[in-house]
Amino acid sequence: MRRxxxxxxxxxxxxxxxxxxxxxxxxxxxLERDTxxxxxxxxxxxxxxxxxxxxxxxxxxxxxxxxxxxVPNLAPGDQLEVTSEAIxxxxxxxxxxxxxxSEVPHTxxxxxPTFVPLHHFTLDQERLExxxxxxxxxxxxxxxxxxxxxxxxxxxxxxILLRKDTRxxxxxxxxxxxxxxxxxxxxxRAGRDPYGQLEGYQVIWGTILEPER
Numbered sequence: 236m237r238r239x240x241x242x243x244x245x246x247x248x249x250x251x252x253x254x255x256x257x258x259x260x261x262x263x264x265x266l267e268r269d270t271x272x273x274x275x276x277x278x279x280x281x282x283x284x285x286x287x288x289x290x291x292x293x294x295x296x297x298x299x300x301x302x303x304x305x306v307p308n309l310a311p312g313d314q315l316e317v318t319s320e321a322i323x324x325x326x327x328x329x330x331x332x333x334x335x336x337s338e339v340p341h342t343x344x345x346x347x348p349t350f351v352p353l354h355h356f357t358l359d360q361e362r363l364e365x366x367x368x369x370x371x372x373x374x375x376x377x378x379x380x381x382x383x384x385x386x387x388x389x390x391x392x393x394x395i396l397l398r399k400d401t402r403x404x405x406x407x408x409x410x411x412x413x414x415x416x417x418x419x420x421x422x423x424r425a426g427r428d429p430y431g432q433l434e435g436y437q438v439i440w441g442t443i444l445e446p447e448r
Contacts, residue, residue: 258319258320259318259320260317260318261316261319262281262282262316262336264279264430265312265314266278266311267311271307272307273293274293277330279315280430280432285379286380286381286382287317287380289317289328289330290329290330291330295331295333297309297332297335304335306333312429314336314337316333316334317330317333318332318333369424369426369427371390372387373387374386374418374420375417376392376417376418378415381396381397382397383397385423395435396428396434401435401436403415405439405440405441407441421439422438422439424437424439
């Protein structure tokens with residue numbers, strides 16, 4: 236009995252050593268992921284509409300009910316459980332393990348990414364492409380991670396998700412997302428993603444938005 240207890244204690248200590256002290260568990264819906272390689276980033280939206288970005292690589296363990304996967308094999312809409320740890324000097328976290336809780340329909344058909352010629356696009360595929368058919372002008376009230384809250388005069392507060400390919404233009408020049416500041420008056424070209432949320436494709440500010448005197 237003493238030997239069994241000692242072995243159990245050693246196993247518990249080994250498990251603790253393998254789990255970082257700052258390990259976090261995040262559950263939510265996959266919004267987007269890099270598909271070009273075995274390393275990159277992906278974004279998850281939680282039930283309270285917060286968006287978190289994670290970094291993955293070949294060491295990230297990804298599993299569903301059928302076995303091991305890779306992050307690029309996942310599809311927007313998958314319900315994920317992500318175990319992550321902090322990355323020194325960065326706001327995003329490293330995903331050590333990803334578990335697929337549930338998946339979008341036709342999982343087996345979309346596990347292997349395929350190239351679809353432009354003239355073969357169906358109506359459903361077109362729905363997933365950015366349209367940018369909405370425009371908002373207002374003052375930035377809050378910037379939190381990959382989203383901003385825009386105070387508009389006629390349409391109230393609008394929460395807009397910032398995409399990885401969102402463009403930022405200040406006085407006609409392309410700048411980084413870090414140039415965004417609260418209380419800035421901006422113009423946003425936006426559209427709705429497949430889940431109905433607003434996402435920004437272009438954010439513009441500067442003298443071009445100032446009224447003529």
